[in-house]
Amino acid sequence: MPLNQTKSTEPLFTFAFIRILLIHFLAMGAVGIYFFLPRFIRLTGGEEFLIGLIMGAPAAMAIIFRLPTGNWIDRLGRKRMMVLGLFFFTIASALPVFARGAGLYLLLVRAAAGGATVIYFTAVVTYVAEKAREGRRAETVAIYGAGGFVAQAISPYLCEWLLKVLPLSPSHNYRALFGLAALLCGLAFLTCLGIEEDEPHEEQHLDPDPWYRVLSSPTMLYLVVPSIVFGSAYASIFNFITDFTQVRHLGEPSTFFLSYSITAIVLRLTTGRLLDRIDRRLVVLGSLVIIGVGLFYASISRGSLDLVLVGILTGTGHGYIFPSLSTLTYDSSQARNRGTSMSLYMLGFDISMMTVSPILGRIAQSWDYVAMYRVSGVLLLVGTLVYATGWRYHGRGALRWSSRRHGKDEFIKDTGILR
Template sequence: MRKSLICISDTPRLYSPSFIAMALANFAAAASFGVFFLFPLVIKAYGGSEADIGLIMGVFALAATLCRPWVAELIDRLGRKHSYTIGSSLMTLLPFVYLALGNDLSDIYLLLLLLRVVHGIGLALCFTACFTYVADIVPPARLNEGIGMFGISGLVGLAVGPSLAELALDRWGEPALFFTASGLAAVGLVCHLPLAETLTRGIVASRVSFFAVLRRPKMVLVSILAVLFGFGLAAAGNFVAPLAAERRIVFVSLYFLCYSAAAVLVRLVGGRLADRFGERRIVPYALSITGCGLLALALVHGQLALAAAGLAAGCGHGLLYPALNSWAIRGEPVAVRGKVTGIYTGALDAGNFSGSVMLGLIGEWFGLPVLFLVAGGALLMGLLVLWRSGDNVCVK
């Protein structure tokens, strides 16, 4: 058998060639996903409403949530790299199917929902597999730093994707958006192929079920917080573009650029904070900052205010995502890390789905400002959840 070009070192170091290669793949996959932050504008052009946007965007996250037990089991059995290959292949091919559907929403509604379901499964495979892969290769003492720094690749991708999508839409129209998404995903597919598999063949997959891991007190708490986080992310991912269009803010991708830039800067400056002080101490600050950033969107009426809201929410995201992820996976054996990562990312997607649907209805009934007030309030509810949990749940 031909050996992989990039192997895992016996002595793990943080910025290994494998880490960098998977980060490039994650950047490309996230950018492909980020292209679809502007898909609500296409839905509007097809004749859709805010409720349609919420359902069509949200079913993507619903599929990613419901498939998580299967995805997590696959990653712990088939392997991290091989699971990522399946996911990135789907992400590369599916944008072409969007092109074949047509542009009358009433005629393609059910087919579009089905396509979004399959697309969501592809993304679930990519994100769960790559973060499990990284948890396998980073030094345990620098777990939060490693996950946080690796996550920068995704944050940059989430900023680049909408920017490229906006450029493609403006210059070449709707088909270019889907070509852009496919091309970016193809880069991720190519980048990860030389990697070695981190799941050693001699390791027997754990017989502990996905749902048995989910019932652990630590995982229950992390999952609740992740659901609230995902609820807020639904507002940023699905409704910032309609808000900017409603208020005639031209450069909508500025929000995503500022959001990602702030999250990256926070991780570069404070990447070791949670490793040093513990995730439990960092999470309340992260929830508060992210929530306030979303609340601020209700007051946005210009380019500068949009950028400021993006900076605030991005700062919170930069702290919150790796802290919750590290809290979930710290101290867990290799054989169940796919399940643990699947639970965390699945909870995020569950929150994203519920947020997409509920916020879409709220936006249609009460307007976009109320939508962002509810989204920000969901993050702040996490403080109450942490307070009620008290000291009953330890980091381990």
Template sequence: MREALWSKNFILLMGSNLLLFMALEMLLPTLPVFAAEQGGSQTQIGLIMGLFTFTAVISRLGTGYGIKRLGQKKLLLLGVAISLIALTGYYLAATLAVLLVLRVVHGVGFGIATTLFGTAASDLVPASRRGEGMGFFATGNSISFALGPFFGIWIMTEYGFKALFLIGAVVMLLSLISTCFVRFPRVEKKAPAAAAPVAETGSWMDSVVERKAFMPSLLGLLIGIPFGTVLSFIALFGKEQGLGSVGIFFLVVAISEFLIRFISGPLFDRKGRMWVLLPAAILCIIASVMLYFTHSTAMLLLSGLFYGFGFGALFPALQAWVIDLVEPERRGVATATYYNAFDVGIGSGSILLGAVAAVTNYSTMYLLSGGFFILYIVLYVGFERRLRRKASSKSMQA
């Protein structure tokens, strides 16, 4: 008999996680517009958006120590509460300096909360259905990415920033309340003799970084850079071009991301990673070029379709590659390595390419962002060629 998956605690936790991401996604395309109206330059806007990601990555490194001191639930509640404080602060923010501080605070809370939500979910689902359960848990992120930016831009346009920040704070408050009602299972600690070899003999770095995941994580960083510009500047790009319905862009991206996975996943399994990782990058390059030539809403949505197809295939394929490279007991560290690299890419893209937009324009910025996908292709093809040369030399020696 199959173990039950949809427990009350799992549903509450999944809902809390969805609300956390919903509050974030509502702000990603709208906060840059708010900063611009406060007099922020493209460079300052990029810094405001990028610092959030970097502080989230840094805060994740201390969650292991925090769990030992406070326990999972208290630390998770702390992370959500910090995020709520930041959301409430946006409503009162009057200067760019205050906004910058609030982004750092929000990044700390978000980094703690996302780490603990994932850890708690893996503890709540039955071991026999962990893959299925974590897959359902991750759909909350996809739903929030599809709906958050759409509703955020709509609220900003129809009711203004005060209403946007107030609704965001209410959404975060609901996440906090829902989390309070989750009962965390007791996780038995392993005896020291049964600890993993890395914990006994490895360095601190080995506990937070998986070296075997270096190449797919590096590629994840590269695709994160242009993706950061899409998240941070697409609403400002729409204003620059005089386009309406920019929020629908994110809806198109999310739908196409979902649809392409019915093709890219089986293709990855049957043909191998190259059959996904190369064509998907080419689709993203096409999308970047299309954004450069975008002067109509129809062209914007078409570029979103290509971007969703490309990125929707790239991101899970790289993650699957990461999992294939490591032993089962190292999958958690390997996945964290990949996600952190991707988040660093998003933060770097917001800052570096935001500076490019400051001296050119958003259209040129998106065209140049396609160069990171080209660099991705060069590095990946070179890596695969080296692997093939090594394999052929070994076969000749045998």
């Protein structure tokens, strides 16, 4: 029986998929702990610009690793790169335990964490998309991501509780959190050793194309644009929210993280299947607009209830945009280039995180967080308009044009339009 016919008869929540959810839950739990790194930086003498610089360091390293990672995934396999990424992620998560303060050492070890995470995240998204049942790929990617949101909802509360009850000095309390992050990564690594092997595909005998040839299509270029825009919004929220709530006296940041994560989880679990039935371009466009509204609302927040609404708005946007863009990218690429295509799409996110984070930190330091979130909102809405100008490149006619230019097998299937 053909592979995709076999898949269509299987339930979505198989043991193999549940294992992937557990791996991603543990890995994202470690990532969530490091959302509290800005408070450690401020505690040890850093200010907004240094917060932005250190928090943007992982994205800087991700830019260096992203393109070769795509090639490695296509050549060496998805599972192998997942295991390798989690192994180095475990080491990188443990190194901040030895940081004495907000200095060069912390900058370098966080950059190392960026290199490790880019290997894991690129490999796991490609792996999940490839294992997904035909006609339910976006839903599968959405639910896989929900496992990470559950971890993001829990880890802030866990961190806040530990910071209150641990009988250590303030700086050593944070080092204990960093050790916990390393433990979670280690458990994810051990779990990953037992997952299924990669799915065979029709182009395994072919070498992947160079990244610049894959990127040369307008279809691919206009998948990178919303990634860049989303990255700038993500940087303004997650790199600064813990410090923003402390400086503005808005309450505990866990209020935001909980509403953000619950919103994304509920939407993905209840409406995820819609992403395989409607025009994904509309989903991307609408998601960016909603996130922009959330950023503007953050600039006028006055208390915990405002943080809840900011979390709902940005969580709605994130809940839909990532599975839509990931599936759009996967379905628009050749089997032999899927790792490279996913890397290029995520590269836009990395570039935005690296360049925008310190700039936003400087704006917050020179003016305040109100100005920072308004500037971030304007950047996102301008980028959304740019993405809208390339709408035609994701239509079926554009795929036919691309085939004439690059060869009839350069892009395959469809772009998820009105499935």
